[in-house]
Amino acid sequence: MKIDELFALLRRRGVLWPSAEIYGGAQGLYDYGPLGAALKRRVEDAWVAWFVGASRDYYLIDPVEILPEAVVRASGHLENFTDPEVTCENCHTDFRADTVLEKVRPEGVDGLTNPEIAEIIRAKGVKCPKCGSNALSVPKSFNLMFGLDFGVTGHDRVYLRPETAQSSYLAFPRMWDVGRRALPLGVAVVGKAYRNEIAPRQILFRMRSFTQAELQIFFDPERFPVPFDRVKEEKLPVVRAARRLAGSEEVEWTSAADLAGAGGLPEFYVYHLLHSYRFYRDVLRFPAEQLRLLEKSEQERAFYNRIHFDIEANLESLGGFREIGGVHYRGDYDLSRHGTGSGRDLSVTLTGGRSVLPHVLELTLGPDRAIWALADLHLVREGERTVWRLPAYLAPIAVGVFPLIEKAHAEYALRLADDLAAAGLSVQYDATSSIGRRYARMDEAGTPFGVTVDGDTLADGPAHDTVTVRERDSKGQTRVAVAELAARIELARRFPRPPSI
RNA sequence: GCGGGCAUAGUGUAGUCUGGUUAUCACAUAGGCUUGCCAAGCCUAUAACCCGGGUUCAAAUCCCGGUGCCCGCACCA
Numbered sequence: 232m233k234i235d236e237l238f239a240l241l242r243r244r245g246v247l248w249p250s251a252e253i254y255g256g257a258q259g260l261y262d263y264g265p266l267g268a269a270l271k272r273r274v275e276d277a278w279v280a281w282f283v284g285a286s287r288d289y290y291l292i293d294p295v296e297i298l299p300e301a302v303v304r305a306s307g308h309l310e311n312f313t314d315p316e317v318t319c320e321n322c323h324t325d326f327r328a329d330t331v332l333e334k335v336r337p338e339g340v341d342g343l344t345n346p347e348i349a350e351i352i353r354a355k356g357v358k359c360p361k362c363g364s365n366a367l368s369v370p371k372s373f374n375l376m377f378g379l380d381f382g383v384t385g386h387d388r389v390y391l392r393p394e395t396a397q398s399s400y401l402a403f404p405r406m407w408d409v410g411r412r413a414l415p416l417g418v419a420v421v422g423k424a425y426r427n428e429i430a431p432r433q434i435l436f437r438m439r440s441f442t443q444a445e446l447q448i449f450f451d452p453e454r455f456p457v458p459f460d461r462v463k464e465e466k467l468p469v470v471r472a473a474r475r476l477a478g479s480e481e482v483e484w485t486s487a488a489d490l491a492g493a494g495g496l497p498e499f500y501v502y503h504l505l506h507s508y509r510f511y512r513d514v515l516r517f518p519a520e521q522l523r524l525l526e527k528s529e530q531e532r533a534f535y536n537r538i539h540f541d542i543e544a545n546l547e548s549l550g551g552f553r554e555i556g557g558v559h560y561r562g563d564y565d566l567s568r569h570g571t572g573s574g575r576d577l578s579v580t581l582t583g584g585r586s587v588l589p590h591v592l593e594l595t596l597g598p599d600r601a602i603w604a605l606a607d608l609h610l611v612r613e614g615e616r617t618v619w620r621l622p623a624y625l626a627p628i629a630v631g632v633f634p635l636i637e638k639a640h641a642e643y644a645l646r647l648a649d650d651l652a653a654a655g656l657s658v659q660y661d662a663t664s665s666i667g668r669r670y671a672r673m674d675e676a677g678t679p680f681g682v683t684v685d686g687d688t689l690a691d692g693p694a695h696d697t698v699t700v701r702e703r704d705s706k707g708q709t710r711v712a713v714a715e716l717a718a719r720i721e722l723a724r725r726f727p728r729p730p731s732i
Numbered sequence: 733g734c735g736g737g738c739a740u741a742g743u744g745u746a747g748u749c750u751g752g753u754u755a756u757c758a759c760a761u762a763g764g765c766u767u768g769c770c771a772a773g774c775c776u777a778u779a780a781c782c783c784g785g786g787u788u789c790a791a792a793u794c795c796c797g798g799u800g801c802c803c804g805c806a807c808c809a
Contacts, residue, residue, distance in 0.1 A: 235802070236744095243743050243760080255783060255799040277742070308809070316807080326806080375809075393809080429733055429807055437808075533809060615771065635770060663762085667770035674770095683769065699769070708772070 261430025289417030305572025
């Protein structure tokens, strides 16, 4: 589906909508409605089950969303988020000031005010790199972090975190003690991050307030054991950076063994790349042929990332492959920077007495993007029918309960709906319109099971206390005893379990 | 940020160029009758011109400003 068509459908069903709609909306802010909120929780829970559940030494924490200025100064976000830009008044192209001044001032523009940069441009006669005209503007700074006044005086500067990862780094020394004082140690955060994007675009794909699910694995750079033998035959759809620089974005299905061998990647990295890939393929159930693992070149990736693969899904609504998550080997950059910034030594002493500054492997997911991808890839029109083929364990509503004839069967059906809800299932009771229309609504919401109470349920005979269970994808119907119903649905609602590390 | 396009019920739309009726139609939603396992039928109801200003006897329609969305460029640490 096209982006507008898909968004209209999601809006109509109350999955999500623009925030502050009655005031005309606010750029880059969206709210989730009942279906979206429930779906998001399921996606996040599935992520936690898959990533945090992979090891006994991985933990989920819930830190605040506000960072003191010293933190973002140390992390590099303060300077990197405020790159000055100049615009060519002639051809209307924007450039980063340090790029434009590369030749005349190779040391960069850090520490210069915008008028000072403008003076250099004027004095050196710097021209527009694109059209060659003399029309470069005075630089403007885009602070991509939201700054806040903190405390009574408002003199203390704080920022909404631009990524959840920083919260995990700050927690590392405490988690070292809370955990088993052993590496690897995983610290996961699922929460909001905020970026004052210049141009929010494409609904959930570039928002100013969005959710990140990130697992930071702190490990000993000399030793990160993984059960690599178990996975070495598995093939991954990769696009290596070298191949991209040579002009091809074609996927090469490469075995884990080859990526680690001739491919030159560490085994621990390949293992986790595969673990992440499996989440998208086996948990979110994105078709393998619509997924690719795209390696970022040295120019594209952040300088501190030693290895960087994006996990991308091919989305019709957005015109191609788009990043949903990533696997980043960040080295010791983060703990080193925060060690310097805080004046604390963040290295740890391992059993045996060796002291190490742990390296970080970061596994990320953008839950908002995942939700859009779940809609793009699984929400399909089949003639008159619209079906959201979500995996049963991700569906916002587990089961719909319908009386075939409201007057005759409502009492029993309502009681059944209450019983299923009491068993911990999300239930939707619907008695309006024809049974076919109710099934159709259920299909559109992605509800995997519809339970219909009919005359046989109430009558004496072999079908007493049984109901029709209608399955969303096949439209097939089976007769199920009410006593077994909750257990059956619960089974389908279990998240896939990860292989343990 | 720059450039282009767009904005009408819950959703999709007609009407805008050429100002003038009770703002069109479909689907959806709610109620009734009927039916009773896949969006059936009939009747009824709810429901919209993005916001602000201007021109005019009269503005959904023309003009200005704002807001938001889409596309391209740039940006995405």
